[in-house]
Amino acid sequence: MTEVLRLLTRAQKLLRAAADEAMSRHGVRVGQNLVLEVLWETDGLTPGELAARLQVTTPTVVNTATRMEAAGLLVRRRDPADGRLVRLHLTPKARAAEQPIAEARRLLAEHATATLTDEERRHLHSALQKIIERMTESTPPTGPGDDAD
Amino acid sequence: MTEVLRLLTRAQKLLRAAADEAMSRHGVRVGQNLVLEVLWETDGLTPGELAARLQVTTPTVVNTATRMEAAGLLVRRRDPADGRLVRLHLTPKARAAEQPIAEARRLLAEHATATLTDEERRHLHSALQKIIERMTESTPPTGPGDDAD
DNA sequence: TCCAAATCGATAGCAAGCTAACGATAAGGC
DNA sequence: GCCTTATCGTTAGCTTGCTATCGATTTGGA
Numbered sequence: 001m002t003e004v005l006r007l008l009t010r011a012q013k014l015l016r017a018a019a020d021e022a023m024s025r026h027g028v029r030v031g032q033n034l035v036l037e038v039l040w041e042t043d044g045l046t047p048g049e050l051a052a053r054l055q056v057t058t059p060t061v062v063n064t065a066t067r068m069e070a071a072g073l074l075v076r077r078r079d080p081a082d083g084r085l086v087r088l089h090l091t092p093k094a095r096a097a098e099q100p101i102a103e104a105r106r107l108l109a110e111h112a113t114a115t116l117t118d119e120e121r122r123h124l125h126s127a128l129q130k131i132i133e134r135m136t137e138s139t140p141p142t143g144p145g146d147d148a149d
Numbered sequence: 150m151t152e153v154l155r156l157l158t159r160a161q162k163l164l165r166a167a168a169d170e171a172m173s174r175h176g177v178r179v180g181q182n183l184v185l186e187v188l189w190e191t192d193g194l195t196p197g198e199l200a201a202r203l204q205v206t207t208p209t210v211v212n213t214a215t216r217m218e219a220a221g222l223l224v225r226r227r228d229p230a231d232g233r234l235v236r237l238h239l240t241p242k243a244r245a246a247e248q249p250i251a252e253a254r255r256l257l258a259e260h261a262t263a264t265l266t267d268e269e270r271r272h273l274h275s276a277l278q279k280i281i282e283r284m285t286e287s288t289p290p291t292g293p294g295d296d297a298d
Numbered sequence: 299t300c301c302a303a304a305t306c307g308a309t310a311g312c313a314a315g316c317t318a319a320c321g322a323t324a325a326g327g328c
Numbered sequence: 329g330c331c332t333t334a335t336c337g338t339t340a341g342c343t344t345g346c347t348a349t350c351g352a353t354t355t356g357g358a
Contacts, residue, residue, distance in 0.1 A: 005261070009161055058307070127273040
């Protein structure tokens with residue numbers, strides 16, 4: 001029963017490592033790739049907006065943005081209308097990386113699921129969605145022995 | 150096509166967060182739980198052996214072991230026969246946590262997959278195994294545009 | 299109008315993963 | 329029998345997550 005959790009962890013770890021290696025070949029780390037994906041579509045978002053879309057906390061985005069700024073992938077601009085806001089804008093360098101990185105991601109996904117039939121892919125997709133729905137919509141059980149030491 | 154990867158990442162993240170919360174209630178963090186699982190079965194392993202079983206690097210185990218030592222969950226003992234080796238031994242405190250933590254893990258797995266039928270669970274299991282096999286036994290594609298900046 | 303409350307990004311510090319480099323100990327070859 | 333080499337664990341430093349807290353700015357109420 002708990003075996004499925006282990007497999008899920010292992011698969012995700014292998015995929016993340018492969019993605020990081022592939023992205024690194026284009027000068028982008030795996031976490032930064034997620035930020036890029038959103039900003040390619042909608043440039044000039046704030047860290048908070050980005051965090052909400054990525055389902056990650058704001059500090060995570062702030063730190064990633066700092067590294068990406070150092071790498072020349074984006075710039076921070078203060079919002080002229082609201083001084084609390086910071087807007088993240090991609091540089092030409094980041095835009096140039098869009099096609100190759102998107103392609104790398106597509107190739108990885110294809111490779112990882114190459115031994116699955118279309119039906120197996122659909123089954124996997126729906127099973128994962130059910131788990132996600134379950135975990136987001138109901139609180140996991142507490143269990144009887146709550147001894148926090 | 151790349152959607153499956155996103156779902157897999159999201160599901161794993163939700164499960165890991167839920168596991169961390171559940172384990173923390175018993176004074177153990179999610180990473181430490183993995184070390185415990187192995188040592189409950191086979192006490193006195195070296196960091197290297199443990200890393201191999203967990204499919205993690207040795208420094209990861211060393212750092213986790215240091216935190217667990219500080220938390221009073223294990224002790225380091227130099228191997229008398231080979232001075233290079235360090236053996237990790239669980240404390241009574243760690244042994245006392247075995248039942249409740251194993252139960253918490255079982256409950257979490259049950260909860261997460263509660264909305265799946267047995268057949269869906271089998272499908273999920275085999276699909277994940279196929280992906281893992283694929284990722285471990287063949288090198289992912291490089292892609293045409295290898296511009297490392 | 300001015301001050302309290304809310305909002306937002308940044309910082310500090312932790313967990314858990316990684317690679318690279320270092321130091322100590324064992325083992326083997328000459 | 330010594331000295332090179334291999335094998336360990338550890339440390340340093342990175343990425344990517346998290347929570348908690350701080351500082352600055354805006355907003356709203358009195």
